[in-house]
Amino acid sequence: MPAPEDNYHKDVDFTSLALRYPDFAKKLKSNRQLDFSDPESVRQLTKALLHRDFDLKIEIPEDRLCPPVPNRFNYILFAQRLLDSTQDNYNEKYDPNRRVIGLDIGTGASAIYPLLACRQRESWLFLATEIDPTSRSFAQGNIKLNNLDSRIKILDTDTTGKTLIPSTQLERFDRIDILLTNPPFYTSEAELEALAKQKSRPPNSACTGAPVEMICSGGEVAFVSKLIQESTLDYNKTKIQWFSSMLGKLSSVTVLIEKLREVGCTNYAVTELVQGQKTRRWCIAWSWLGLRPALVIARGTDAVDKKYLSFPTELEIALTQPAKAIVERINTEMSKLDGVDWKWRPSLMAGIGRSMDGDVWSRHARRKRKKLAADNDSSMKIDSSTKEKEEAVDSSEDDAEPEPQFVYKVTCTSNLSDSNTFMLTLRWLQGHDSTIFESFHGWLKRKLTA
Numbered sequence: 001m002p003a004p005e006d007n008y009h010k011d012v013d014f015t016s017l018a019l020r021y022p023d024f025a026k027k028l029k030s031n032r033q034l035d036f037s038d039p040e041s042v043r044q045l046t047k048a049l050l051h052r053d054f055d056l057k058i059e060i061p062e063d064r065l066c067p068p069v070p071n072r073f074n075y076i077l078f079a080q081r082l083l084d085s086t087q088d089n090y091n092e093k094y095d096p097n098r099r100v101i102g103l104d105i106g107t108g109a110s111a112i113y114p115l116l117a118c119r120q121r122e123s124w125l126f127l128a129t130e131i132d133p134t135s136r137s138f139a140q141g142n143i144k145l146n147n148l149d150s151r152i153k154i155l156d157t158d159t160t161g162k163t164l165i166p167s168t169q170l171e172r173f174d175r176i177d178i179l180l181t182n183p184p185f186y187t188s189e190a191e192l193e194a195l196a197k198q199k200s201r202p203p204n205s206a207c208t209g210a211p212v213e214m215i216c217s218g219g220e221v222a223f224v225s226k227l228i229q230e231s232t233l234d235y236n237k238t239k240i241q242w243f244s245s246m247l248g249k250l251s252s253v254t255v256l257i258e259k260l261r262e263v264g265c266t267n268y269a270v271t272e273l274v275q276g277q278k279t280r281r282w283c284i285a286w287s288w289l290g291l292r293p294a295l296v297i298a299r300g301t302d303a304v305d306k307k308y309l310s311f312p313t314e315l316e317i318a319l320t321q322p323a324k325a326i327v328e329r330i331n332t333e334m335s336k337l338d339g340v341d342w343k344w345r346p347s348l349m350a351g352i353g354r355s356m357d358g359d360v361w362s363r364h365a366r367r368k369r370k371k372l373a374a375d376n377d378s379s380m381k382i383d384s385s386t387k388e389k390e391e392a393v394d395s396s397e398d399d400a401e402p403e404p405q406f407v408y409k410v411t412c413t414s415n416l417s418d419s420n421t422f423m424l425t426l427r428w429l430q431g432h433d434s435t436i437f438e439s440f441h442g443w444l445k446r447k448l449t450a
Contacts, residue, residue, distance in 0.1 A: 002120045003053045005077055008070040008275050012049065021048040042066050050112075054119045058142045064109040064135055071281055072182075074273040075246055076116045078283050078297075079178050082242060082269060086291035090352060090407065090429050096123060101173055103240070104128040105164055105181035105227070107154070109138035113180050114152045127176070129157040129166055164223075165230045170239055178242040178285075183223035220245075221252050228259050228286070237288040244285035246273075250303055253282050257308045260286050266434065268310050269293050271300030290403045290430045311434035315441045317424040318415070319448060323349070326412055326422055326448065333447045337361055338369070350411040352429070358405030358436045361443045406431040408440060424448070 015032050018025035027041040028034060035041050043060055049069040050056040060066050083100060085092050100123065104113045107128035114126035130136040136154060143152045157166045170176060218225075224245045230236060231243045247253055253270060260268055268286035282301065292298070295314040299306075319326055327344070334342040334353060339360045344351035359365045407430035415421040426444070428437040 003073070006275065007053055008073065012045075017045075017048050017052065020052065024048040039066065042068075045069075046110075050115075054116060056115050056119060057145050058110050058112070058115070059138060059145070060110055061134060061138055064138070067108070067110050067112045069112075070275060071273060072112045073116060074275055074281075075180065075182075075283060076113065076120060078271050078273070078285075078300075079117070079180060079242075079244065080120065081297050082244075082285055082293055083177055085294040085297055086241070086287075088291070090409065092294065094121075096121075098123060100124045100177045101175070102126045103165075103170075103176050103179045105179060106130060106183070107135075107139050108182070109135040109142075111139035111142050111152065111154075113182075115142065115146060115148065118148050118151050124151075126152045127169075127173075128152065128154050129164075130154060131157065131159045131161055163230070164227050165236055165240075167233070167235055167239070173239075176240045178244060179227075179240050180244055180246075181224075181227065182246045183220045219252075220247055220249065221255050224252070224256050224284070225259050228256070228263060228265075231286070231288070232263050241289055241291070242285050242287050244283060247282045247284060250280070250282060253284060253304055254308050256284055257304075266310065266432065267292060269298040269300065270304055270309060271297065272303055290407075290432050292428050292430060294427070311437070313428040313437075315426045315437070317426070317441070317445045317448065319422050319424060320420055321422065321448075323412060323414070323422055326424070329448055330410060330412075330424075330444075333444065348411075349413065350409060352407065352409050354404050355406045356402070356404045358431070358433065359439055362439060404430060405433070406436050406440070408437070410444075 014028055014034055018028050018032075021044070024044040024047075027038065027044050034045060039062065043062075043066045046060070046066050046069055047058060050058055053069070079102070080094070084094050087095065087098070089095075100121070102114065102117055102124065104111075104126060105128075107114060107130050111128060114128050117124050117126055128139065130139055140154055143149050143154075155166050155169045157163075157169070164181075165179070224247070227243060227245065231240070245256075247256070257268065257270070265286050265288065267288070267290070268284065270285075271283050273281040273283060280303075282303075292313045295312055298313055299309045321329075327346075327349070330351070331342075331344055334340060334344075334351070337353075337355075337360050339355055339357050341354040342351060357365075360369070407428075409427040409429055411425045411427065413423050413425065415423050424444075426437075426441050428434075431437065
């Protein structure tokens, strides 16, 4: 049974947890509080929460990171919501029959991300990498301990860390749905020690991580920048739907968004992990494919200046007309669009439009189509031998359908604060060009308010 998404909305009740777990009870102080500066106390809390909330058992070595459960659970929830809102069928809801394959880069001794993901969703599978022999050994043990070795596999990878994505190991899979990683925060041991000294009080949780887990030349910005560069390779672009990373510093978010923009990526999402958190964390995800996440997922933080966030995937139009009249006008206007596959579902008061050619409504688009049609009519007919050669070539090529340039959803809802007003929500579902979505919004608004 999956844990509720708001499982850590309230503080953990240490007293009730201690009644179930004697080893944890031993670490509680007389005031029923926990000493978070004590590594063993933190370790017992993690083990108790994982068992109580996810039916997971893990062993964590004393000299490796002990993951805070709410923090890791929040990342998995983000991954779930991201994938749910970017499905090929545009359903935007959890599909229990959809097989998802995740990839965890640097899974750590606990292998906590694959374990949590597979407990939360029965149809999910996970691959993982780990370059540290000790952590890899414990990760394999924890996977087997929970009888998940048929659903979670640790891949061989470049142990030098020069290459992060094990591309050759992914060839046997049609597609990887999401890549997760929790990179080292610190640039050096000196930075780690300096930041620790700056704190006026002990950290919220004891840090037992080995240098390989905590330190990377250039820190998390360098690590994720490398991941971004690897994601630009043609094979990785199409093999992996979403790349993502947790970030420990707010300053890293904007730097990495700039990196994404530099390499031409406009489809990305940023969120802040809040539930059960004492220390803030952020997640950034990006994709080279056209499926666009919902607004609340793509722009899931107020801590980042809006100029760094991706273009909104939802725009609204307020209309003071009867719902029946609105629906009739929408369907009338959509039927006039040449090249748009439009389907309206009355029971949902919503419809989905699909255009392989993107903009087909603007004057420029109409003129372009007329010119193309005229050019085709005036072009010379090819002879039969040339046609046979072209057909032979066509039959040998990959006949996979290209991505549509623009897919959108229009939903009509009543305005709760004004019974005479209805709200149209335009949801950008797929495409790479935000100007097309913006243009469509303007065109439909003019048609419905004229």
